[in-house]
Amino acid sequence: MHIDLWGLALQAINFAVLAWLLQRFLYHPIARVVTQRRALVETDLAAAKEARNAAEENRRAYEHGIAEIAAERERMMADARAHIESERRQVIESAEAQAAVVMATQRRQCEEERRLAAEELGDQAVALALALSQKLLGQVSGEVVTTALLERICGQLATEPPERLREREPVLQVATMPGLGLAEQNQWRSRLATFVGEAVEILFVTDESLIAGAELRFPSLVVSLSWRDCLADAQAALMPGAGAGGVGSAGPKATDGATP
Amino acid sequence: MTERASLNALVVFQVGPIPIGLEVVTTWVIMAVLVGIAWFGTRRLSATQPSRFQIILEMVVGFLEDLIRDVMGAEPEVFLPLIGTLFLYIVTCNLSPLIPGVKPPTAHVETTGALGLIVFFTVHSLGVRQRGLLGYLRTYLEPTFIFLPLNILGEFTRTFALMVRLAGNIMSHELTIAVVIGLAGLFVPIPFMALSILVGLVQAYIFTILAAVFIGGAMGTINTNTP
Amino acid sequence: MNVEMISVLSAGIAVGLGAIGPGIGEGIAVAGAMGALARQPEAVGTITRTLFVGLAMIETMAIYCLVIALLLLFANPYVHA
Numbered sequence: 001m002h003i004d005l006w007g008l009a010l011q012a013i014n015f016a017v018l019a020w021l022l023q024r025f026l027y028h029p030i031a032r033v034v035t036q037r038r039a040l041v042e043t044d045l046a047a048a049k050e051a052r053n054a055a056e057e058n059r060r061a062y063e064h065g066i067a068e069i070a071a072e073r074e075r076m077m078a079d080a081r082a083h084i085e086s087e088r089r090q091v092i093e094s095a096e097a098q099a100a101v102v103m104a105t106q107r108r109q110c111e112e113e114r115r116l117a118a119e120e121l122g123d124q125a126v127a128l129a130l131a132l133s134q135k136l137l138g139q140v141s142g143e144v145v146t147t148a149l150l151e152r153i154c155g156q157l158a159t160e161p162p163e164r165l166r167e168r169e170p171v172l173q174v175a176t177m178p179g180l181g182l183a184e185q186n187q188w189r190s191r192l193a194t195f196v197g198e199a200v201e202i203l204f205v206t207d208e209s210l211i212a213g214a215e216l217r218f219p220s221l222v223v224s225l226s227w228r229d230c231l232a233d234a235q236a237a238l239m240p241g242a243g244a245g246g247v248g249s250a251g252p253k254a255t256d257g258a259t260p
Numbered sequence: 261m262t263e264r265a266s267l268n269a270l271v272v273f274q275v276g277p278i279p280i281g282l283e284v285v286t287t288w289v290i291m292a293v294l295v296g297i298a299w300f301g302t303r304r305l306s307a308t309q310p311s312r313f314q315i316i317l318e319m320v321v322g323f324l325e326d327l328i329r330d331v332m333g334a335e336p337e338v339f340l341p342l343i344g345t346l347f348l349y350i351v352t353c354n355l356s357p358l359i360p361g362v363k364p365p366t367a368h369v370e371t372t373g374a375l376g377l378i379v380f381f382t383v384h385s386l387g388v389r390q391r392g393l394l395g396y397l398r399t400y401l402e403p404t405f406i407f408l409p410l411n412i413l414g415e416f417t418r419t420f421a422l423m424v425r426l427a428g429n430i431m432s433h434e435l436t437i438a439v440v441i442g443l444a445g446l447f448v449p450i451p452f453m454a455l456s457i458l459v460g461l462v463q464a465y466i467f468t469i470l471a472a473v474f475i476g477g478a479m480g481t482i483n484t485n486t487p
Numbered sequence: 488m489n490v491e492m493i494s495v496l497s498a499g500i501a502v503g504l505g506a507i508g509p510g511i512g513e514g515i516a517v518a519g520a521m522g523a524l525a526r527q528p529e530a531v532g533t534i535t536r537t538l539f540v541g542l543a544m545i546e547t548m549a550i551y552c553l554v555i556a557l558l559l560l561f562a563n564p565y566v567h568a
Contacts, residue, residue: 007283007371011374424547425546466540
């Protein structure tokens, strides 16, 4: 068996020629048309995708609208609920406030009435005490009273530092009840001079509000001793709520008026 | 022994010193038919409204492109003329004996030898171009230098096997059919001819696949080492 | 027994014996491919292509034997017709 080299070469050439011809007439045109079709299909696909995207967009917008409506409804309902709630609360609050006001008013009224009644009671007691004391004093002679008063005043002045009473006080007003006779006035002046000195001018007045007692009124110092003060003290003890609005300052005391 | 001629080329006529064998003439006819079909089918191509014929041609080309893409892992444009033409030519040759009186060119070692040599030289030239001369030669030392003679031997035997396989299959089927016809002329050879269609298609497919595998392996896109 | 008789005999023996190995090999290969197809029907393309290539490889042995036989029959260098 021998291989025909001419045939081999010819077949090889034939094959090369066939490959070139088929490339020219088959593969190239088919590849070109396939590429064209692919481009067309891709264009169509892109268009379809575009359309689908648009539809999707529409759908989303529609769903968005629905959701918005639902949210709106929800919000309105919540608003209405809150409104109702606030109104209810307001009504309750106003009712409660009214009730509180009424209660407070009533309580205050009660307080007031009680206080008034207590005051009235205190006043009555004071008035009774005044009446009683005046009646008692009426039976006692004024001289006895004033003598006793002078003794006690002098005792009180003795507790004061003597420098305070001297020199500074040029005028001394002495208010008493019952009023002093001329002899008694001289007796009082001589006794008081031992405390305040001779230079001091001493005036005598009668003050009914003292009920029974005496008050030494220096310009800047008051030394008092009276039933009125005792009564006021008693009234303050009886009615702690009445405060200082009473008849006078409490007890025998010295008030430093004009501080230097 | 009249059948002796079936192994040797039958010289039809002579052009100067060149004897033109029968298989060469048959190949010319087949070339004319193929190019004629291609020209007829691609006369009026349309991207939007393809004719039936155009669809068939597109399917054939698409099949070849897929084959190249799958087997070689490369873009098919470069190899389509070689691989695609191999397949189309061999299929046409293998199916040509269905026409009475035609002898298939692929039954001759000259034809398959030409195809095998083309594949052989393509493999080496592409391998050299892809990896450089030294890089390509180094692949013959893989996995170790001991394999060098085996690799060189394999290069030749696999090409030899490629051409002998195709020629042997087609020729043996020709002989088988001839023998069967000699035994019982009527109807009996028909199953054998049907089988020869199958064998022709499968052998063409195998030749194409192997050529693609060899070329792809030389380029390094796939890793195969076949005898 | 002359050279022609021996050639014919050897051709028959070559084809007959040379068909045994590839036959067994192809059977194993096809069985394996069928099993793989049953397991993974979606890989039919790859399996089929690989099977064909493998079958061609196996069949090459038988074809070698056939070529030897044909050479002995039709192109025997020791027979001068």
